[in-house]
Amino acid sequence: MSPKPSRGTTRTTQYQGNPRRILVGITGGSGVIYGVRLLEVLQQKEKDGIETHLIISPAAAITIKAETDYSSRYVEKLATKVYRFGNIAAPLASGSFRFDSMIIVPTSMHTLGAIASGVSDNLIVRAAEVALKEKHRLILVPRETPLTLIHLQNMVRAAEAGAIILPAMPAFYEKPKSIDDIVDHLVGKILDLLEIENALFKRWEGLSYS
Template sequence: MKVVVGISGGSGAIYGVALLKVLQELNIETHLVVSTMGEYVTEHECGIKLEELKGLATYFHENKDLAAPISSGSFKTDAMVIIPSSMKTIASVANGISDNLLTRAADVIIKENRKLIMVPRETPLSVIHLENMLKLAKMGVTVLPASPGFYNHPENLGDIVSIIVGKVLDQLHIEHNLFKRWGE
């Protein structure tokens, strides 16, 4: 399996880092692209510099490199996850603005009818945000807000992060035991 992982400038970089770690543990090939603000937020929120983040991925692609393999539909991937996704990235993808590798790769995933999961972490949501997310959902994009459930009684921040990462893995049909399921 090949998964493109995008980290944009929305708060919640911890989710992207955790997803990369899990995919690395599962030996799943990842292609990472990080926006400028994604790099900033990851360092600010997680204390992780870009070089360390690159080490969590199988391949890293510069966001300015529109000739990277993931910018072409002929490069086979199974899915893409943008985690977290800023509202700017949501708007760009919803409106076909492919001016960087992150949004171009998402555009390719959509046009090739592959799985795209976008994880917004924003609140409150404006009508513009909601309309862009509705537009994406109508295109078949999975909009998976970072809104964890609490029925499994998370005990710490790591448990809460695992719930969201587990929900992403569920959408990718990847088996995991990151959280206790309802009824277990």
């Protein structure tokens, strides 16, 4: 029998009036635009006491270039603080660093596999490991298709360890008119999990059959 999933925490942690720290990892899966948009929205919440701490993987820097008109520099400027991918001595590599939640968006299958198997040889995977062991909320946004059994098993392992798996899967019930609508829907779902008020997508109100 599979082990009982440990709790993916839903608590919101703001330490004694200090800013609410949210870690954002961007890895080299397709869909880096989701991470960029999340940072744009969270930047507007800085006045409400939200800080973003960003790590971009080298593969993500490639996908930013390949998939968007943005530079990595632009993306970094959206964050409150930026850390080098290889800086395994950064504060957030330690369980003593106080933060609320971590989102890895998108999560490549490489990073998913590293998290699921505990191979924390870069700051994104290490911070995710810290989030799991310290019972902070960890949201993974995997992007790959089709999925191998290994990918699926890695998602199960991460979920059993407490991660929330939020796949980059567009919904069509709100009839998206543009890619921006699709991106905002997913970012809105992330914000919902973070308990951050947002109107990025239209909520389902049922069908009217009049």
